[in-house]
Amino acid sequence: MGDFVQINVSNSQNDTVSFEKKFPRDIKIAELKGKLEVITGASAGTMQLLLFSGDKLIAQLNDDEAELGSFAIENDMRLHVVDNVQSFIDDGNVEKFDLTDKQYDERRNTVRDYLKTRRLGKYNDDEMKAIEERKKQEQLEQEQKAESINIGDRCLVTAKGPRRIGTIRYKGTFHLKPGIFIGVEFDEPLGIHNGSVDGTKYFECQEKYGSMVPIGAIEVGDFPREDDGLDDDEI
Template sequence: MALQSAADVPLLITSPNSSSERRISPSWSIAQLKARLEPITGVPASCQQLSLRVGSQDAVAISAVDEKQTRLAAFPLQPYAEMTVVDTRPSAARTDFTDLSSVTKYEMPAAEYEHRSDSVLAWKKAQKLGRFDPDAPSIEQQKIRASEREVEERANCPFQHAAADPWHPWIQTSMASTMASDVSSQIGLPYLKQIDNFVLMAAGGAARLTSSSRLLWCEPSACLALHGRVRLLPETDARRGTISYIGLVPEIPGIGVWIGVTLDEPTGKNDGSIKGKRYFECGKNCGAFVRPERCEAGDFPPLDMGDEDLEEL
């Protein structure tokens, strides 16, 4: 093994088809460097345009009138500086080493692969994993039913259009009486009105008086229904919209119910259709399909530029 000179400098060499760390000797000429870079980058030495960037400084061109005599020591070589190799050939004359479509390769027929005993497929069959699990259909159906049940429970919330303010998280507290006036006095919130066995509080919230004299508060995400307003979670997402579809979407990988949202701004990925099948109508890039747990229902009006400017003050 040849020993590297102590004067060698490690540089990061980048080109259109490769990126690697190489040790460069300052004693080399520019011509010698280009000759060594040709098998590494695939760019002919005569078509290389070199530049050196040290930190945040401007790039320095590695060139000279006489490249056979000019040494690299004349340039500011520093450890782990970045040297960029640009291919000056026309695009049509370049070889695309990343395009594997034209490379002759062996492709095993699917039937032959399925009969092999030393494949991942054979191992999954032996371990009864994935689609080879005899209980897989029932497990998948259980997940689908659980997802549908969650959406159904949230869609049946009786206060999805009644409360304008965000609702409080679930809490439980003992109640001495089921009278609406007593409820408001015990929890310190002004009583607004009573609907059947439910109580609406003016401060925002919906309280249910149960037979066990407990007070239950509804959370915001408990109300998902068509045409309802939602805000997408997490809060860093900040997108808002209207529910336009609730149900299965076989075209998207994964089981369970999806919520189709018409976004207020064109920040989505579709127009309400997936792979040619339409689920709801909306503008270009105004559609999004998300899981129920990413939807928070409530009174979320569309944001405008004034709202964003106010947040920046």
């Protein structure tokens, strides 16, 4: 077993997997929450972490002093970040916290107090500067790649899942997520919509032939057209 574990991270605002991340197995849950606060925008103080294998709940990571590796965690599992709620898995009820941000900030022996005392997460200026520089570099790389992509180009989507080839129909912003996105019309019904998302129309195609894909998951090239031989609604 390695010293690091690679997991998918999702959050309560968007149930889909948003990114992959590698963490050391000996990181404490409180410090992990601090890092996830910077990445997801969820508050470490009211954050709950749920570990899933597929759709099966494996564990609730409630012990802030425990190490990540002390849980039954394996590569490619999913860590779901729940922000500002306390989930009761047994009966499905949800109870919201009533503490104001100021009241929580004044408390001791909390996750926020732990992070501030140890200068972790957003309370570490050097770490925040490094994250900001990394974001700027990623944005620059996205912009440079976007300049080389044209509407009508053939492309391969390199994200996990079935091999998906299609034609670029849109490039630009996406109202649900930050960054540059590419609208792809697939050769086969391996998408999730018809070019419209939540009433916003980005391009036109048949139902289940379109997807909005992060620009980093796009490879442009001379890809031959795939035969449309699928009869199901696989996405």
